[in-house]
Amino acid sequence: MRFDEFVTTPPRPAPTDLGGRKYVQSFLLIRLVIGFLGWSLPIVLVAGSFVLGEDDPWKDSISAYYHFGMGDVFVGAFCATALFLFSYMAFERNFDNVVSIVAGIAALGVAFFPTPGGPTLTPVQELLGERVAGAIHFTSAAVFVLALAAICWRFGRGEGVRPDRTPRQHARGRALHYTCAGSIVVAVAYIAVAAAVALPGLLDEKAVFFGETLAVLAFGVSWFVKGTELRLLLGPVDAGA
Known part of the structure; x- marks a missing residue:
């Protein structure tokens, strides 16, 4: 396993290679x-x-929805994300696959170990204790978010080594993905600052x-x-492309 190996989109298939085209589409x-x-x-x-008529549809955190009417959606979304992260690069032996698997495991931790503060204790909280379950949840959430970053x-690093892109496209791709990674880091820093310093109004x-x-x-x-890039495969493909 090498750190400088990147998972890239499989080569664009020839017009007559229907099997290869379906594989890339699935990816x-x-x-x-x-x-x-x-x-x-x-x-x-x-x-x-809001549709369910809850008094406060805007909870204090995304994790807090676990304890209310949208709890099943919350759990289902994180479980689905975990499964996709596990299967995304299941047979690749590189750093990206390791990070993807770690993120998937952390997503399951977020889904199955609820955050504290619900109206009643869940079976998991009764078994482990609300404090222990909460610690697992917060640890999983931190690992998940950092893995996402x-x-x-x-993704940004990988954009710079793609042979099928122009220098301008490389720069655009890197800028977008680096911005997304930076935004995640800023989000974590913001939560940490808000926990340590009183901020005004809703910001706190x-x-x-x-x-x-x-x-x-x-x-x-x-x-x-x-x-x-899926949309490129849905259109006509030139033999020389």
């Missing part, structure tokens, strides 16, 4: 789905809570929600953009 579709799950989750959770950064009250939302949106955008 890119996984990226699209992971990206969609990332940027849509905060929107779906807030909108769903690493994946986005690796909803700091965790704002930070988590920025992180998953940045992650989702990075992955979604990596998957939008």
Whole structure:
């Protein structure tokens, strides 16, 4: 396993290679789905809570939705993300695959070990204790978010070595993915600062929600953009391309 090896989109298939085309489409579709799950989750959770008529559809954190009407959606989204992260590069032996697997395991930790503060204790909290379950949740969340930043950064590094892109496209790709990685780091720093220093109004009250939302949106955008190459395969492919 080498750190400088990058997972890139498989070579574009020839027009007559239907099997190869379907393989690449599947690879890119996984990226699209992971990206969609990332940027849509905060929107779906807030909108769903509003539709369900909850008194406070805008919770203090994304994890807090576990304890309310959108809890199944929260758990399902993180489990689906974990499965996609596990299968995305399952047979690749490189650093990207390790980070992807770590992120997947952490996503399951976020889903199965709830954050403290619910109206009643869950079976997991009763078994382990609310404090222990919360510690596992927060550790998993931290690992998950940092792994997301690493994946986005690796996407940016990988953009610079693609032979099928122009220098301008390389620069654009690197800028986008590095911005997403940086946004995740900023989100983590913001949550840490808000925990240590009193900020005004909602910037303090909803700091965790704002930070988590920025992180998953940045992650989702990075992955979604990596998957939008799918549209190139849906159109005509020249033999010499």
